[in-house]
Amino acid sequence: MNRVGIADTTFARYDMAGSAIKEFKKWASVKIERYTVPGVKDLPVAAKKLLDERGCDIVMALGMPGPEAIDKQCAHEASLGLILAQLMTNKHVLEVFVHEDEAETDGELAELADMRTREHVLNAIKLLFEPKKLIKEAGMGEREGYKDAGPIRL
Amino acid sequence: MNRVGIADTTFARYDMAGSAIKEFKKWASVKIERYTVPGVKDLPVAAKKLLDERGCDIVMALGMPGPEAIDKQCAHEASLGLILAQLMTNKHVLEVFVHEDEAETDGELAELADMRTREHVLNAIKLLFEPKKLIKEAGMGEREGYKDAGPIRL
Amino acid sequence: MNRVGIADTTFARYDMAGSAIKEFKKWASVKIERYTVPGVKDLPVAAKKLLDERGCDIVMALGMPGPEAIDKQCAHEASLGLILAQLMTNKHVLEVFVHEDEAETDGELAELADMRTREHVLNAIKLLFEPKKLIKEAGMGEREGYKDAGPIRL
Amino acid sequence: MNRVGIADTTFARYDMAGSAIKEFKKWASVKIERYTVPGVKDLPVAAKKLLDERGCDIVMALGMPGPEAIDKQCAHEASLGLILAQLMTNKHVLEVFVHEDEAETDGELAELADMRTREHVLNAIKLLFEPKKLIKEAGMGEREGYKDAGPIRL
Amino acid sequence: MNRVGIADTTFARYDMAGSAIKEFKKWASVKIERYTVPGVKDLPVAAKKLLDERGCDIVMALGMPGPEAIDKQCAHEASLGLILAQLMTNKHVLEVFVHEDEAETDGELAELADMRTREHVLNAIKLLFEPKKLIKEAGMGEREGYKDAGPIRL
Numbered sequence: 001m002n003r004v005g006i007a008d009t010t011f012a013r014y015d016m017a018g019s020a021i022k023e024f025k026k027w028a029s030v031k032i033e034r035y036t037v038p039g040v041k042d043l044p045v046a047a048k049k050l051l052d053e054r055g056c057d058i059v060m061a062l063g064m065p066g067p068e069a070i071d072k073q074c075a076h077e078a079s080l081g082l083i084l085a086q087l088m089t090n091k092h093v094l095e096v097f098v099h100e101d102e103a104e105t106d107g108e109l110a111e112l113a114d115m116r117t118r119e120h121v122l123n124a125i126k127l128l129f130e131p132k133k134l135i136k137e138a139g140m141g142e143r144e145g146y147k148d149a150g151p152i153r154l
Numbered sequence: 155m156n157r158v159g160i161a162d163t164t165f166a167r168y169d170m171a172g173s174a175i176k177e178f179k180k181w182a183s184v185k186i187e188r189y190t191v192p193g194v195k196d197l198p199v200a201a202k203k204l205l206d207e208r209g210c211d212i213v214m215a216l217g218m219p220g221p222e223a224i225d226k227q228c229a230h231e232a233s234l235g236l237i238l239a240q241l242m243t244n245k246h247v248l249e250v251f252v253h254e255d256e257a258e259t260d261g262e263l264a265e266l267a268d269m270r271t272r273e274h275v276l277n278a279i280k281l282l283f284e285p286k287k288l289i290k291e292a293g294m295g296e297r298e299g300y301k302d303a304g305p306i307r308l
Numbered sequence: 309m310n311r312v313g314i315a316d317t318t319f320a321r322y323d324m325a326g327s328a329i330k331e332f333k334k335w336a337s338v339k340i341e342r343y344t345v346p347g348v349k350d351l352p353v354a355a356k357k358l359l360d361e362r363g364c365d366i367v368m369a370l371g372m373p374g375p376e377a378i379d380k381q382c383a384h385e386a387s388l389g390l391i392l393a394q395l396m397t398n399k400h401v402l403e404v405f406v407h408e409d410e411a412e413t414d415g416e417l418a419e420l421a422d423m424r425t426r427e428h429v430l431n432a433i434k435l436l437f438e439p440k441k442l443i444k445e446a447g448m449g450e451r452e453g454y455k456d457a458g459p460i461r462l
Numbered sequence: 463m464n465r466v467g468i469a470d471t472t473f474a475r476y477d478m479a480g481s482a483i484k485e486f487k488k489w490a491s492v493k494i495e496r497y498t499v500p501g502v503k504d505l506p507v508a509a510k511k512l513l514d515e516r517g518c519d520i521v522m523a524l525g526m527p528g529p530e531a532i533d534k535q536c537a538h539e540a541s542l543g544l545i546l547a548q549l550m551t552n553k554h555v556l557e558v559f560v561h562e563d564e565a566e567t568d569g570e571l572a573e574l575a576d577m578r579t580r581e582h583v584l585n586a587i588k589l590l591f592e593p594k595k596l597i598k599e600a601g602m603g604e605r606e607g608y609k610d611a612g613p614i615r616l
Numbered sequence: 617m618n619r620v621g622i623a624d625t626t627f628a629r630y631d632m633a634g635s636a637i638k639e640f641k642k643w644a645s646v647k648i649e650r651y652t653v654p655g656v657k658d659l660p661v662a663a664k665k666l667l668d669e670r671g672c673d674i675v676m677a678l679g680m681p682g683p684e685a686i687d688k689q690c691a692h693e694a695s696l697g698l699i700l701a702q703l704m705t706n707k708h709v710l711e712v713f714v715h716e717d718e719a720e721t722d723g724e725l726a727e728l729a730d731m732r733t734r735e736h737v738l739n740a741i742k743l744l745f746e747p748k749k750l751i752k753e754a755g756m757g758e759r760e761g762y763k764d765a766g767p768i769r770l
Contacts, residue, residue: 015447086199139169240507293477323755353702548661601631
């Protein structure tokens with residue numbers, strides 16, 4: 001059975017891992033390894049440990065950066081670390097970040113976090129089991145958590 | 155037969171890989187390995203996997219970053235990852251990014267994406283088969299997808 | 309007995325390591341290895357040496373960047389180095405940075421530095437001994453040194 | 463005989479490699495390996511391949527970034543890659559970048575590109591053959607392509 | 617006898633290495649290996665070569681970035697490279713950068729460069745021989761080249 005790592009944070013204001021786990025259970029039979037860390041800058045090593053030490057085939061890195069400039073910088077640093085973790089392991093780490101200033105109310109923020117996480121779970125499942133489905137969706141202007149932008153043509 | 159990796163995204167609004175494959179077929183006899191991922195930040199590991207695990211000699215990384223500041227930052231992070239993937243493998247990964255705000259209409263954007271991709275396919279072919287042709291074009295002010303800036307002289 | 313590395317700086321205006329050591333003694337029986345360096349940019353290698361050469365299982369990297377643009381840039385560079393040190397060792401390095409401009413008076417700054425350090429000590433202890441407790445706090449909007457933002461729900 | 467790698471681009475509007483080769487021939491007996499790539503972001507792997515696969519002792523990485531913000535970012539990414547290539551090989555890669563907006567006319571730009579390249583060739587020769595000469599010039603405020611700023615004293 | 621590497625540049629307008637060497641001679645018996653390169657972006661590999669190939673136990677990387685935005689970016693890139701060089705070798709590289717716009721006159725700039733370099737030499741000596749002294753200075757708000765900010769307390 002495939003192993004999926006889910007790394008999330010205590011900083012986030014929404015339980016994104018909860019959404020992820022529910023969505024995985026709907027669609028796939030996988031073993032889930034969960035790893036919670038304080039903030040997004042702790043996610044890269046958590047993801048790498050899930051891949052190296054807990055046998056995961058793929059990891060979802062869930063975070064909710066705050067609205068300030070320093071939060072944006074933390075998210076940037078975390079993103080670079082997540083890319084590096086992937087290059088060191090040759091495995092995918094799907095970054096699912098929801099910025100607190102992407103929504104106007106707490107309710108909308110929770111909804112966005114839930115939706116984006118769930119849509120990226122579908123991406124993870126396709127990467128693991130059905131990569132050809134992704135090829136069919138290539139260039140389709142997909143947007144996780146938002147309405148798709150859609151494809152354009154010549 | 156040489157193997158060319160084409161990594162692209164479901165986020166992009168134009169099927170850049172389609173353009174790339176058509177252009178390759180026109181000019182070269184290569185085996186194409188295609189790998190579609192959700193967004194540009196997933197491209198570095200996709201490129202590395204194409205090089206390490208699927209035997210590609212070169213990769214084209216095709217992406218279409220959105221117009222917002224966060225999109226620009228994602229593209230920056232992806233670019234750094236693509237450079238690192240190359241340094242870890244000693245193989246070329248040609249980044250072909252078309253920013254959504256580079257064009258005013260969807261039609262122009264599609265045209266730009268098609269053109270830039272096709273012109274970079276020619277670069278890939280030269281890197282693989284005719285590196286001396288690139289030396290002849292050195293310093294000529296070439297611009298993929300736009301009119302060339304042209305050379306200047308003393 | 310677990311070994312905890314504490315890396316701190318002479319640049320900081322508050323003895324954050326003092327707070328950390330006191331807090332560790334309250335809650336855990338660990339051997340503490342302390343390593344003081346001049347500034348935050350010296351922390352990444354200090355952390356890595358604590359992990360590689362002095363047998364630490366986890367490191368806390370304590371720093372207090374100044375208020376100028378150049379200080380912010382130093383902190384950014386240090387943060388990237390700390391993430392890299394973790395990816396190279398597969399161990400956690402908890403970054404505890406307090407920016408001088410986060411408080412209006414010296415007293416408030418000292419209090420913030422003390423509180424944030426102590427709250428991150430609790431994170432370190434959980435990462436070492438009780439990772440399941442962190443899972444329970446996932447998505448709770450925790451803020452080290454500040455009032456928690458709290459969770460939001462659908 | 464020492465081997466010098468020269469990596470340049472088709473994006474540049476001036477044949478900087480031509481200037482470099484002429485200047486090398488004036489002053490040193492070296493074997494030159496030339497490698498032309500599309501743009502500055504392709505230079506890091508080109509430099510690394512010259513060092514790793516074509517036996518170069520040093521590389522000059524010649525590029526001419528455009529005037530837009532995106533060009534500046536590409537140059538930044540390329541610079542980071544060039545530094546990394548050096549750290550992975552323990553060999554020097556002299557970056558010679560001329561930004562298109564450093565000059566007001568095409569003629570001045572060509573002149574600057576020619577001069578900066580030639581002055582860096584002298585640096586490369588000193589790094590290879592006469593490192594002590596560089597020590598004598600330390601702290602002298604040298605500027606490649608511009609008038610030297612000159613030394614200051616207590 | 618310990619070996620100290622001193623990497624400096626011809627770009628700098630003050631002979632910072634001269635100050636460093638004088639200060640080392642006053643306080644410690646070390647063998648000094650000097651390595652001059654053109655600019656700050658050449659310092660990371662110079663530092664790494666001093667550590668890997670010339671047996672240095674520690675390196676001081678001395679530079680004087682210019683006042684323009686591009687100079688700031690070069691310094692940023694160099695700093696990241698210096699941090700990486702340390703992580704690859706598990707040895708300290710003390711960055712001593714003096715920005716040209718930190719002083720109003722050439723005389724003040726020279727004085728600042730001299731002072732900051734000398735104070736960092738004392739840091740290097742403590743890192744090498746008396747790390748416990750640094751622990752005593754932790755959190756004291758030390759500033760190399762400027763008046764110390766001093767410690768704050770609860």
